[in-house]
Amino acid sequence: MPALVFDCDGVLADTERYGHLPAFNAMFEEFGLPVRWSEAEYGEKLLVGGGKERMATMLTPEFIAAAGLPSDRGELAEHLARWHRRKTEIYTGIIASGSIPPRPGVRRIAEEAAAAGWSLAVASTSAEASVRSVVEHVMGDALAGRFAVFAGDVVPHKKPAPDIYILAVSETGMSPDAVVVVEDSRNGMLAALDAGLACVVTPSSYTVGEDFTGAALLVSSLGDPGETTQVLDDPFELDPTPVVRLDHLRTLLTERALRPAGPSSKE
Template sequence: MPALVFDCDGVLADTERYGHLPAFNRTFEEFGLPVRWSDSDYAEKLKVGGGKERMKTLLTPDFIAEAGLPTEPGALDEQVARWHRRKTEIYQAIIAGGAIPPRPGVRRVAAEADAAGWTLAVASTSAEPSVRSVLELAAGPELAARFSVFAGDIVPRKKPAPDIYEYAVDHLGLDPAAVVVIEDSRNGLRAALDAGLGCAVTTSAYTRQEDFTGALLVVSSLGDPGPEETTTEVLSDPLGADPRPFVRLADLAFLLTGAPRPH
Protein backbone atom coordinates (compact mmCIF):
# COMPACT_ATOMS: atom_id res chain seq x y z
CA MET A 1 0.00 0.00 0.00
CA PRO A 2 1.11 3.60 -0.50
CA ALA A 3 2.54 5.68 2.34
CA LEU A 4 2.23 9.35 3.25
CA VAL A 5 5.18 10.71 5.24
CA PHE A 6 5.05 14.21 6.69
CA ASP A 7 7.87 16.39 7.90
CA CYS A 8 6.90 18.11 11.15
CA ASP A 9 7.91 21.76 11.55
CA GLY A 10 6.44 23.97 8.88
CA VAL A 11 4.35 21.10 7.49
CA LEU A 12 2.07 19.99 10.34
CA ALA A 13 2.04 23.50 11.83
CA ASP A 14 3.97 26.72 11.23
CA THR A 15 6.01 26.11 14.35
CA GLU A 16 9.39 27.61 13.48
CA ARG A 17 8.58 31.31 13.87
CA TYR A 18 5.99 31.03 16.65
CA GLY A 19 7.27 27.99 18.56
CA HIS A 20 10.91 27.09 18.09
CA LEU A 21 12.33 30.61 17.79
CA PRO A 22 10.78 31.93 21.04
CA ALA A 23 11.68 28.65 22.78
CA PHE A 24 15.33 29.04 21.77
CA ASN A 25 15.40 32.65 22.94
CA ARG A 26 13.73 31.89 26.28
CA THR A 27 16.26 29.09 26.82
CA PHE A 28 19.15 31.46 26.09
CA GLU A 29 17.68 33.93 28.57
CA GLU A 30 17.21 31.32 31.31
CA PHE A 31 20.79 30.11 30.96
CA GLY A 32 22.15 33.66 30.87
CA LEU A 33 23.62 33.26 27.40
CA PRO A 34 24.67 36.44 25.55
CA VAL A 35 22.54 35.84 22.45
CA ARG A 36 19.00 36.40 21.16
CA TRP A 37 18.12 35.29 17.65
CA SER A 38 16.14 37.71 15.49
CA ASP A 39 13.71 36.50 12.86
CA SER A 40 16.36 36.96 10.17
CA ASP A 41 19.00 35.24 12.33
CA TYR A 42 16.73 32.24 12.70
CA ALA A 43 16.00 32.07 8.99
CA GLU A 44 19.74 31.46 8.54
CA LYS A 45 19.88 28.93 11.39
CA LEU A 46 17.18 26.88 9.69
CA LYS A 47 19.73 25.92 7.06
CA VAL A 48 21.23 23.72 9.80
CA GLY A 49 19.23 20.58 10.53
CA GLY A 50 18.49 19.82 14.18
CA GLY A 51 18.03 21.97 17.28
CA LYS A 52 21.20 20.92 19.07
CA GLU A 53 23.12 21.46 15.85
CA ARG A 54 21.73 25.00 15.59
CA MET A 55 22.78 25.69 19.16
CA LYS A 56 26.27 24.43 18.44
CA THR A 57 26.70 27.10 15.76
CA LEU A 58 27.00 29.54 18.67
CA LEU A 59 30.12 27.87 20.04
CA THR A 60 32.82 30.10 18.67
CA PRO A 61 35.85 30.69 20.91
CA ASP A 62 34.65 34.24 21.64
CA PHE A 63 31.14 33.06 22.60
CA ILE A 64 32.52 30.28 24.82
CA ALA A 65 34.72 32.79 26.62
CA GLU A 66 31.98 35.43 26.98
CA ALA A 67 29.45 32.90 28.29
CA GLY A 68 31.94 31.26 30.65
CA LEU A 69 31.47 27.84 29.09
CA PRO A 70 33.83 24.88 29.42
CA THR A 71 36.25 24.36 26.55
CA GLU A 72 36.45 20.57 26.78
CA PRO A 73 34.35 19.09 23.92
CA GLY A 74 32.54 16.52 26.06
CA ALA A 75 31.56 19.09 28.66
CA LEU A 76 30.36 21.43 25.91
CA ASP A 77 28.21 18.66 24.44
CA GLU A 78 26.66 18.05 27.85
CA GLN A 79 25.91 21.75 28.21
CA VAL A 80 24.25 21.90 24.78
CA ALA A 81 22.19 18.83 25.69
CA ARG A 82 20.97 20.62 28.85
CA TRP A 83 20.04 23.69 26.85
CA HIS A 84 18.19 21.56 24.32
CA ARG A 85 16.25 19.60 26.95
CA ARG A 86 15.01 22.86 28.45
CA LYS A 87 14.25 24.30 25.04
CA THR A 88 12.13 21.22 24.26
CA GLU A 89 10.18 21.68 27.51
CA ILE A 90 9.48 25.33 26.70
CA TYR A 91 8.49 24.45 23.13
CA GLN A 92 6.09 21.72 24.26
CA ALA A 93 4.43 24.19 26.62
CA ILE A 94 3.97 26.65 23.74
CA ILE A 95 2.36 23.93 21.61
CA ALA A 96 0.14 22.78 24.51
CA GLY A 97 -1.04 26.35 24.94
CA GLY A 98 -2.79 26.10 21.58
CA ALA A 99 -1.51 29.38 20.19
CA ILE A 100 -0.10 27.81 17.02
CA PRO A 101 -2.81 26.46 14.70
CA PRO A 102 -2.28 23.37 12.54
CA ARG A 103 -1.62 24.00 8.88
CA PRO A 104 -4.64 23.70 6.57
CA GLY A 105 -5.45 20.30 5.15
CA VAL A 106 -3.13 18.15 7.25
CA ARG A 107 -5.83 16.46 9.32
CA ARG A 108 -8.18 16.14 6.35
CA VAL A 109 -5.62 14.54 4.03
CA ALA A 110 -4.19 12.31 6.76
CA ALA A 111 -7.66 11.07 7.69
CA GLU A 112 -8.43 10.36 4.03
CA ALA A 113 -5.14 8.47 3.67
CA ASP A 114 -5.80 6.45 6.81
CA ALA A 115 -9.29 5.54 5.61
CA ALA A 116 -7.80 4.39 2.30
CA GLY A 117 -5.31 2.13 4.06
CA TRP A 118 -2.19 4.22 3.47
CA THR A 119 0.68 4.01 5.94
CA LEU A 120 1.10 7.26 7.88
CA ALA A 121 4.37 8.52 9.31
CA VAL A 122 6.26 11.62 10.41
CA ALA A 123 9.99 11.89 9.72
CA SER A 124 11.69 14.86 11.36
CA THR A 125 15.04 15.95 12.74
CA SER A 126 13.34 17.63 15.71
CA ALA A 127 13.25 16.03 19.15
CA GLU A 128 10.67 13.25 19.38
CA PRO A 129 8.64 14.77 22.26
CA SER A 130 8.32 17.99 20.25
CA VAL A 131 7.24 16.10 17.15
CA ARG A 132 4.59 14.12 19.01
CA SER A 133 3.21 17.33 20.54
CA VAL A 134 2.81 18.94 17.13
CA LEU A 135 1.39 15.76 15.58
CA GLU A 136 -1.35 15.57 18.22
CA LEU A 137 -2.11 19.25 17.68
CA ALA A 138 -2.36 18.82 13.91
CA ALA A 139 -4.05 15.44 13.63
CA GLY A 140 -5.86 15.03 16.93
CA PRO A 141 -4.97 12.30 19.45
CA GLU A 142 -6.94 9.49 17.78
CA LEU A 143 -5.50 9.98 14.30
CA ALA A 144 -2.03 10.78 15.67
CA ALA A 145 -1.95 7.31 17.20
CA ARG A 146 -2.11 5.89 13.66
CA PHE A 147 1.24 7.50 12.74
CA SER A 148 4.70 6.04 13.08
CA VAL A 149 7.09 8.73 14.32
CA PHE A 150 10.77 8.87 13.36
CA ALA A 151 12.54 11.80 14.96
CA GLY A 152 15.51 13.24 16.79
CA ASP A 153 18.78 11.38 17.08
CA ILE A 154 17.77 7.95 15.77
CA VAL A 155 19.97 8.60 12.72
CA PRO A 156 23.49 10.06 12.74
CA ARG A 157 22.96 12.77 10.14
CA LYS A 158 20.16 15.32 9.99
CA LYS A 159 18.44 16.67 6.88
CA PRO A 160 19.47 17.44 4.13
CA ALA A 161 21.05 13.99 4.52
CA PRO A 162 18.51 11.28 3.55
CA ASP A 163 19.11 9.17 6.69
CA ILE A 164 15.77 9.82 8.44
CA TYR A 165 13.76 8.93 5.33
CA GLU A 166 15.89 5.88 4.58
CA TYR A 167 15.39 4.74 8.18
CA ALA A 168 11.62 5.21 8.00
CA VAL A 169 11.31 3.36 4.69
CA ASP A 170 13.44 0.48 5.94
CA HIS A 171 11.72 0.27 9.34
CA LEU A 172 8.22 0.25 7.83
CA GLY A 173 9.14 -2.00 4.91
CA LEU A 174 7.88 0.51 2.36
CA ASP A 175 8.32 0.48 -1.40
CA PRO A 176 10.06 3.81 -2.12
CA ALA A 177 8.08 4.13 -5.35
CA ALA A 178 4.85 4.15 -3.31
CA VAL A 179 5.84 6.90 -0.85
CA VAL A 180 4.80 10.55 -1.00
CA VAL A 181 6.70 12.88 1.33
CA ILE A 182 5.28 16.26 2.35
CA GLU A 183 8.04 18.79 3.07
CA ASP A 184 8.32 22.56 3.38
CA SER A 185 12.03 23.28 2.88
CA ARG A 186 14.81 22.77 0.39
CA ASN A 187 16.76 20.73 2.94
CA GLY A 188 13.78 18.44 3.47
CA LEU A 189 13.21 18.08 -0.25
CA ARG A 190 16.87 17.15 -0.76
CA ALA A 191 16.62 14.53 1.99
CA ALA A 192 13.54 12.96 0.42
CA LEU A 193 14.94 12.98 -3.12
CA ASP A 194 18.26 11.50 -2.01
CA ALA A 195 16.31 8.71 -0.30
CA GLY A 196 14.64 7.99 -3.64
CA LEU A 197 11.22 9.28 -2.61
CA GLY A 198 8.71 11.49 -4.37
CA CYS A 199 8.13 14.79 -2.59
CA ALA A 200 5.44 17.44 -2.58
CA VAL A 201 6.16 20.78 -0.90
CA THR A 202 3.88 23.04 1.13
CA THR A 203 5.84 26.25 1.60
CA SER A 204 6.00 27.81 5.06
CA ALA A 205 6.92 31.10 6.70
CA TYR A 206 10.66 30.90 6.02
CA THR A 207 10.77 28.80 2.85
CA ARG A 208 8.62 30.23 0.07
CA GLN A 209 11.61 31.67 -1.83
CA GLU A 210 13.72 28.50 -1.69
CA ASP A 211 14.63 26.40 -4.73
CA PHE A 212 12.30 23.41 -4.98
CA THR A 213 13.61 21.95 -8.21
CA GLY A 214 12.81 18.24 -8.20
CA ALA A 215 9.56 18.49 -6.25
CA LEU A 216 6.57 16.75 -7.79
CA LEU A 217 4.31 19.59 -6.63
CA VAL A 218 4.80 22.90 -4.80
CA VAL A 219 1.79 24.57 -3.16
CA SER A 220 1.16 27.26 -0.59
CA SER A 221 -0.67 24.76 1.62
CA LEU A 222 -2.79 21.62 1.32
CA GLY A 223 -5.82 23.86 1.73
CA ASP A 224 -9.20 23.12 3.26
CA PRO A 225 -12.85 23.53 2.30
CA GLY A 226 -15.23 25.76 4.24
CA PRO A 227 -16.47 27.05 6.59
CA GLU A 228 -13.01 28.63 7.00
CA GLU A 229 -11.86 27.85 3.49
CA THR A 230 -8.16 27.97 2.65
CA THR A 231 -7.49 27.57 -1.04
CA THR A 232 -4.30 26.11 -2.45
CA GLU A 233 -2.02 28.34 -4.50
CA VAL A 234 -0.15 26.15 -6.96
CA LEU A 235 3.47 27.34 -7.29
CA SER A 236 4.91 24.47 -9.36
CA ASP A 237 3.06 21.56 -10.94
CA PRO A 238 5.33 19.73 -13.40
CA LEU A 239 3.08 16.66 -13.66
CA GLY A 240 -0.16 18.59 -14.14
CA ALA A 241 -1.86 17.41 -10.95
CA ASP A 242 -3.85 20.68 -10.77
CA PRO A 243 -4.88 20.29 -7.10
CA ARG A 244 -7.47 23.03 -6.79
CA PRO A 245 -9.19 24.46 -4.85
CA PHE A 246 -7.30 22.28 -2.34
CA VAL A 247 -5.11 19.17 -2.34
CA ARG A 248 -6.88 15.83 -2.04
CA LEU A 249 -5.47 12.37 -1.46
CA ALA A 250 -6.22 11.56 -5.09
CA ASP A 251 -3.85 14.35 -6.14
CA LEU A 252 -1.06 12.87 -4.02
CA ALA A 253 -1.78 9.37 -5.35
CA PHE A 254 -1.55 10.78 -8.86
CA LEU A 255 1.95 12.08 -8.14
CA LEU A 256 3.12 8.47 -7.73
CA THR A 257 2.28 7.70 -11.36
CA GLY A 258 4.96 10.08 -12.66
CA ALA A 259 2.99 10.83 -15.83
CA PRO A 260 1.35 14.06 -17.02
CA ARG A 261 -2.29 14.23 -16.01
CA PRO A 262 -4.90 14.41 -18.77
CA HIS A 263 -7.35 17.30 -18.60
Protein backbone atom coordinates in the same frame (compact mmCIF):
# COMPACT_ATOMS: atom_id res chain seq x y z
CA MET B 1 -0.23 0.03 0.32
CA PRO B 2 0.93 3.65 -0.26
CA ALA B 3 2.33 5.81 2.51
CA LEU B 4 2.13 9.51 3.33
CA VAL B 5 5.09 10.90 5.26
CA PHE B 6 5.10 14.42 6.68
CA ASP B 7 7.95 16.56 7.84
CA CYS B 8 6.93 18.24 11.10
CA ASP B 9 8.10 21.83 11.55
CA GLY B 10 6.73 24.14 8.88
CA VAL B 11 4.58 21.37 7.38
CA LEU B 12 2.14 20.38 10.15
CA ALA B 13 2.23 23.89 11.63
CA ASP B 14 4.37 27.03 11.36
CA THR B 15 6.29 25.99 14.45
CA GLU B 16 9.72 27.36 13.59
CA ARG B 17 8.78 31.03 13.86
CA TYR B 18 6.13 30.75 16.59
CA GLY B 19 7.37 27.76 18.60
CA HIS B 20 11.03 26.89 18.29
CA LEU B 21 12.39 30.44 18.05
CA PRO B 22 10.66 31.76 21.20
CA ALA B 23 11.53 28.51 23.02
CA PHE B 24 15.21 28.90 22.17
CA ASN B 25 15.24 32.53 23.30
CA ALA B 26 13.39 31.75 26.54
CA MET B 27 15.89 29.00 27.28
CA PHE B 28 18.84 31.32 26.51
CA GLU B 29 17.42 33.80 29.02
CA GLU B 30 16.93 31.17 31.71
CA PHE B 31 20.54 30.01 31.41
CA GLY B 32 21.88 33.54 31.25
CA LEU B 33 23.42 33.03 27.82
CA PRO B 34 24.45 36.21 25.99
CA VAL B 35 22.40 35.56 22.86
CA ARG B 36 18.90 36.16 21.52
CA TRP B 37 18.11 35.07 17.98
CA SER B 38 16.14 37.49 15.82
CA GLU B 39 13.67 36.10 13.27
CA ALA B 40 16.21 36.76 10.50
CA GLU B 41 19.08 35.12 12.41
CA TYR B 42 16.96 32.06 13.15
CA GLY B 43 16.10 31.80 9.47
CA GLU B 44 19.82 31.38 8.80
CA LYS B 45 20.10 28.79 11.59
CA LEU B 46 17.40 26.72 9.88
CA LEU B 47 19.92 25.83 7.19
CA VAL B 48 21.45 23.59 9.89
CA GLY B 49 19.45 20.46 10.67
CA GLY B 50 18.70 19.81 14.36
CA GLY B 51 18.36 22.02 17.43
CA LYS B 52 21.56 20.96 19.16
CA GLU B 53 23.43 21.41 15.91
CA ARG B 54 22.03 24.94 15.52
CA MET B 55 23.13 25.86 19.02
CA ALA B 56 26.56 24.38 18.39
CA THR B 57 27.13 27.02 15.69
CA MET B 58 27.21 29.61 18.51
CA LEU B 59 30.17 28.02 20.23
CA THR B 60 32.93 30.21 18.92
CA PRO B 61 35.87 30.93 21.22
CA GLU B 62 34.47 34.43 21.75
CA PHE B 63 31.03 33.14 22.76
CA ILE B 64 32.49 30.50 25.05
CA ALA B 65 34.53 33.14 26.83
CA ALA B 66 31.64 35.63 27.07
CA ALA B 67 29.30 32.95 28.48
CA GLY B 68 31.88 31.59 30.91
CA LEU B 69 31.68 28.13 29.41
CA PRO B 70 34.32 25.40 29.62
CA SER B 71 36.48 24.79 26.58
CA ASP B 72 36.45 21.00 26.99
CA ARG B 73 34.37 19.46 24.18
CA GLY B 74 32.78 16.86 26.42
CA GLU B 75 31.63 19.45 28.92
CA LEU B 76 30.32 21.67 26.12
CA ALA B 77 28.33 18.73 24.77
CA GLU B 78 26.78 18.27 28.22
CA HIS B 79 25.79 21.95 28.26
CA LEU B 80 24.25 21.65 24.79
CA ALA B 81 22.25 18.60 25.84
CA ARG B 82 20.98 20.35 28.98
CA TRP B 83 20.02 23.48 27.04
CA HIS B 84 18.24 21.39 24.44
CA ARG B 85 16.25 19.41 27.02
CA ARG B 86 15.03 22.62 28.61
CA LYS B 87 14.26 24.20 25.26
CA THR B 88 12.19 21.11 24.35
CA GLU B 89 10.22 21.45 27.60
CA ILE B 90 9.45 25.10 26.83
CA TYR B 91 8.53 24.25 23.25
CA THR B 92 6.13 21.44 24.12
CA GLY B 93 4.43 23.84 26.54
CA ILE B 94 3.91 26.31 23.69
CA ILE B 95 2.43 23.57 21.52
CA ALA B 96 0.18 22.35 24.35
CA SER B 97 -1.21 25.88 24.72
CA GLY B 98 -2.82 25.53 21.29
CA SER B 99 -1.55 28.92 20.18
CA ILE B 100 -0.09 27.66 16.88
CA PRO B 101 -2.75 26.54 14.37
CA PRO B 102 -2.22 23.61 12.00
CA ARG B 103 -1.36 24.43 8.42
CA PRO B 104 -4.29 24.12 6.00
CA GLY B 105 -5.11 20.65 4.79
CA VAL B 106 -2.69 18.53 6.78
CA ARG B 107 -5.27 16.93 9.05
CA ARG B 108 -7.83 16.66 6.25
CA ILE B 109 -5.50 14.76 3.92
CA ALA B 110 -4.16 12.61 6.77
CA GLU B 111 -7.74 11.61 7.58
CA GLU B 112 -8.32 10.77 3.90
CA ALA B 113 -5.16 8.68 3.84
CA ALA B 114 -6.02 6.86 7.07
CA ALA B 115 -9.52 6.07 5.80
CA ALA B 116 -8.00 4.65 2.60
CA GLY B 117 -5.61 2.43 4.53
CA TRP B 118 -2.42 4.35 3.74
CA SER B 119 0.47 4.21 6.18
CA LEU B 120 1.19 7.48 7.98
CA ALA B 121 4.50 8.73 9.35
CA VAL B 122 6.43 11.83 10.37
CA ALA B 123 10.14 12.20 9.66
CA SER B 124 11.87 15.15 11.32
CA THR B 125 15.21 16.38 12.63
CA SER B 126 13.52 17.79 15.76
CA ALA B 127 13.50 16.04 19.12
CA GLU B 128 11.01 13.19 19.32
CA ALA B 129 9.11 14.77 22.23
CA SER B 130 8.70 17.98 20.22
CA VAL B 131 7.50 16.11 17.15
CA ARG B 132 4.99 13.99 19.04
CA SER B 133 3.55 17.08 20.72
CA VAL B 134 2.90 18.66 17.33
CA VAL B 135 1.43 15.48 15.83
CA GLU B 136 -0.99 15.14 18.75
CA HIS B 137 -1.91 18.83 18.61
CA VAL B 138 -2.53 18.85 14.87
CA MET B 139 -4.01 15.41 14.34
CA GLY B 140 -5.81 14.71 17.62
CA ASP B 141 -5.15 11.69 19.81
CA ALA B 142 -6.94 9.07 17.69
CA LEU B 143 -5.36 9.98 14.37
CA ALA B 144 -1.96 10.67 15.96
CA GLY B 145 -1.92 7.06 17.08
CA ARG B 146 -1.81 6.01 13.44
CA PHE B 147 1.52 7.77 12.87
CA ALA B 148 4.97 6.23 13.02
CA VAL B 149 7.39 8.89 14.28
CA PHE B 150 11.03 9.10 13.22
CA ALA B 151 12.76 12.05 14.84
CA GLY B 152 15.77 13.47 16.59
CA ASP B 153 19.06 11.63 16.83
CA VAL B 154 17.89 8.28 15.43
CA VAL B 155 20.13 8.71 12.36
CA PRO B 156 23.76 9.84 12.13
CA HIS B 157 23.15 12.59 9.57
CA LYS B 158 20.23 15.00 9.52
CA LYS B 159 18.52 16.63 6.55
CA PRO B 160 19.52 17.36 3.79
CA ALA B 161 21.04 13.88 4.17
CA PRO B 162 18.42 11.25 3.27
CA ASP B 163 19.05 9.13 6.39
CA ILE B 164 15.76 9.85 8.18
CA TYR B 165 13.68 8.94 5.12
CA ILE B 166 15.73 5.83 4.39
CA LEU B 167 15.15 4.77 8.01
CA ALA B 168 11.41 5.43 7.79
CA VAL B 169 11.09 3.37 4.63
CA SER B 170 13.18 0.54 6.08
CA GLU B 171 11.49 0.41 9.50
CA THR B 172 7.94 0.49 8.17
CA GLY B 173 8.44 -1.77 5.17
CA MET B 174 7.22 0.91 2.79
CA SER B 175 7.98 0.62 -0.91
CA PRO B 176 9.86 3.80 -1.97
CA ASP B 177 7.78 3.91 -5.17
CA ALA B 178 4.61 4.14 -3.06
CA VAL B 179 5.66 6.96 -0.70
CA VAL B 180 4.66 10.61 -0.91
CA VAL B 181 6.57 13.02 1.34
CA VAL B 182 5.29 16.48 2.29
CA GLU B 183 8.08 18.95 3.03
CA ASP B 184 8.42 22.72 3.38
CA SER B 185 12.16 23.34 2.91
CA ARG B 186 14.80 22.73 0.29
CA ASN B 187 16.86 20.70 2.76
CA GLY B 188 13.88 18.49 3.49
CA MET B 189 13.03 18.11 -0.18
CA LEU B 190 16.62 17.13 -1.01
CA ALA B 191 16.55 14.52 1.75
CA ALA B 192 13.36 12.99 0.34
CA LEU B 193 14.59 13.06 -3.25
CA ASP B 194 17.93 11.49 -2.33
CA ALA B 195 15.97 8.70 -0.64
CA GLY B 196 14.15 8.12 -3.95
CA LEU B 197 10.78 9.43 -2.75
CA ALA B 198 8.20 11.68 -4.39
CA CYS B 199 8.07 15.04 -2.63
CA VAL B 200 5.24 17.56 -2.42
CA VAL B 201 6.41 20.92 -1.09
CA THR B 202 4.30 23.43 0.85
CA PRO B 203 6.66 26.33 1.67
CA SER B 204 6.41 27.83 5.15
CA SER B 205 6.93 31.43 6.19
CA TYR B 206 10.68 30.82 6.50
CA THR B 207 11.17 28.88 3.27
CA VAL B 208 9.21 30.87 0.70
CA GLY B 209 11.65 31.71 -2.06
CA GLU B 210 13.90 28.66 -1.68
CA ASP B 211 14.77 26.64 -4.77
CA PHE B 212 12.36 23.70 -5.04
CA THR B 213 13.50 22.35 -8.38
CA GLY B 214 12.75 18.63 -8.33
CA ALA B 215 9.54 18.79 -6.30
CA ALA B 216 6.76 16.65 -7.74
CA LEU B 217 4.28 19.35 -6.73
CA LEU B 218 4.75 22.83 -5.28
CA VAL B 219 1.72 24.43 -3.64
CA SER B 220 1.11 27.21 -1.14
CA SER B 221 -0.56 24.70 1.18
CA LEU B 222 -2.55 21.48 0.93
CA GLY B 223 -5.65 23.65 1.23
CA ASP B 224 -8.89 23.55 3.16
CA PRO B 225 -12.40 24.84 2.50
CA GLY B 226 -12.13 28.60 2.82
CA GLU B 227 -8.36 28.53 2.23
CA THR B 228 -7.76 27.02 -1.19
CA THR B 229 -4.34 26.06 -2.45
CA GLN B 230 -2.27 28.11 -4.87
CA VAL B 231 -0.43 25.94 -7.38
CA LEU B 232 3.15 27.17 -7.79
CA ASP B 233 4.57 24.34 -9.91
CA ASP B 234 2.74 21.27 -11.19
CA PRO B 235 5.12 19.24 -13.40
CA PHE B 236 2.86 16.16 -13.40
CA GLU B 237 -0.24 18.21 -14.34
CA LEU B 238 -2.22 17.07 -11.32
CA ASP B 239 -4.29 20.27 -11.21
CA PRO B 240 -4.85 20.07 -7.43
CA THR B 241 -7.55 22.71 -7.11
CA PRO B 242 -9.23 23.94 -5.04
CA VAL B 243 -7.34 21.71 -2.57
CA VAL B 244 -4.85 18.84 -2.74
CA ARG B 245 -6.70 15.58 -2.24
CA LEU B 246 -5.58 11.99 -1.79
CA ASP B 247 -6.57 11.21 -5.37
CA HIS B 248 -4.01 13.76 -6.56
CA LEU B 249 -1.32 11.93 -4.60
CA ARG B 250 -2.42 8.58 -6.03
CA THR B 251 -2.16 10.02 -9.51
CA LEU B 252 1.25 11.45 -8.69
CA LEU B 253 2.57 8.02 -7.73
CA THR B 254 1.14 6.48 -10.90
CA GLU B 255 2.53 9.19 -13.17
CA ARG B 256 5.90 9.13 -11.47
CA ALA B 257 6.14 5.36 -12.00
CA LEU B 258 5.40 5.87 -15.70
CA ARG B 259 8.09 8.54 -15.96
CA PRO B 260 10.91 7.31 -13.72
CA ALA B 261 13.32 9.91 -15.11
CA GLY B 262 11.18 12.58 -13.46
CA PRO B 263 9.21 15.60 -14.66
CA SER B 264 12.09 16.85 -16.84
CA SER B 265 11.48 13.94 -19.23
CA LYS B 266 8.15 15.47 -20.26
CA GLU B 267 8.10 17.11 -23.69
